[in-house]
């Protein structure tokens with residue numbers, strides 16, 4: 217998921233008839249494909265949203281990868297390995313889809329590693345207990361599904377198609393997380409406490425995954441018009457809360473929001489105010505793990521440089537051998 | 543007696559896969575390429591699957607009601623029967639790839655032989671594992687070539703990794719009394735034959751890659767008797783943490 221509605225799009229001077237024809241196509245639900253004409257702002261908004269999404273999948277390997285070597289059973293270890301592998305695969309699909317818009321993966325990677333590009337704030341929180349792995353699957357992948365299902369109908373063809381593939385895997389991710397929580401919530405006293413603490417820590421950051429509230433989300437309107445967004449941040453957040461509260465009740469866990477209560481009129485839950493200062497802080501790079509996550513990616517990139525060089529040289533050599541033989 | 547030999551043999555196979563997979567999993571999110579992050583995690587998962595199947599064979603033959611997870615998470619260093627090679631720290635990418643290539647070559651030949659085992663459950667597991675290991679082996683051989691026949695820096699790193707790892711390989715082919723008994727029954731593989739096949743394949747690949755075989759030196763041994771390097775204790779401390787800190791829980 218993970219675009220968090222932070223994209224921005226500036227208008228530009230493009231022929232009105234092209235813009236009109238473009239909008240007409242969008243309104244008629246005809247997919248925009250890489251070779252089609254598109255407004256520059258549309259392209260830029262998509263690049264930003266899709267690369268944020270891809271970066272999030274990549275950085276998202278780290279908090280969960282943190283528990284692979286400590287997973288409590290072989291079965292859990294295998295499930296977690298499969299899940300984290302999926303996430304890296306999601307990053308790959310989305311980078312490829314983004315490349316159809318005329319940017320290279322190298323360029324996007326550089327933007328991530330130099331701190332120019334953003335990724336989901338959720339991955340800047342630490343995973344300090346095994347239950348956090350449960351909470352991430354349940355809440356973070358749950359929130360991702362809420363966000364991504366509408367994106368399967370996004371107006372840009374390659375993006376929409378990558379989302380269809382990804383959403384199938386996300387539901388497995390959500391289920392395995394909820395299952396971890398179920399076992400813990402029915403386990404020993406210490407396990408229950410572990411589960412509750414994980415919910416306490418991940419609840420609010422999960423709500424923040426939907427991005428700023430509608431009144432502060434200035435670019436949402438244009439994205440809705442372009443159908444790269446189908447629901448507002450607050451609508452998706454509400455949907456997520458309404459789906460998740462009964463699940464927490466089923467687990468016998470308490471959502472850490474004293475103001476949370478059912479509102480019969482709106483047929484949904486009212487909730488307490490989100491700490492937007494914290495959100496903005498994490499987005500700006502001051503979350504508990506921003507530095508650590510970036511350092512890990514930079515280190516991997518730097519330590520891998522000689523491998524990438526070697527592959528390039530090897531491929532060039534092989535090419536030469538082939539040409540000489542021909 | 544045969545049951546006890548089998549139990550120990552299955553632990554040898556399972557522990558080797560588990561320690562191998564555990565080290566590989568440490569690469570998750572830290573590989574040189576995104577494609578490599580996916581591939582290394584995928585291979586770690588395959589090998590973890592083999593460990594799980596071999597532990598199941600041990601559980602089935604055991605007279606106590608021990609579980610797969612008891613075997614993985616509740617034994618101490620001296621109970622583990624893997625060769626020292628697979629417990630070594632992950633090192634850099636060259637070190638990981640040379641180790642992977644050695645063990646993939648070993649597994650390929652071993653599982654091929656075990657596919658013919660007259661102990662049918664073992665033959666079944668070996669056949670399943672073999673299809674995956676064939677692919678792992680192709681891949682690590684491919685990396686060996688890529689890294690050795692490219693830049694000087696890569697070549698040097700690979701030679702250094704080879705120098706450090708070579709003397710851990712002979713232990714892969716050790717047998718104990720039980721294994722020799724099982725081999726005579728047509729259950730276990732003939733390790734001397736695997737050793738010969740391994741050397742002829744691996745040495746020719748290494749020479750093709752212009753690597754120089756180290757001449758002689760200290761040779762690692764001890765895994766079959768539960769005598770390990772210092773590294774295994776730390777690996778187990780990390781891996782077994784939850785089971786040890788919260789004993790008797792379901793997860």
Ligand SMILES: [Fe+2]
Nearest residue numbers: 217273303306
């Ligand atoms: Fe994902």
Ligand SMILES: [Fe+2]
Nearest residue numbers: 303357386389
């Ligand atoms: Fe996911």
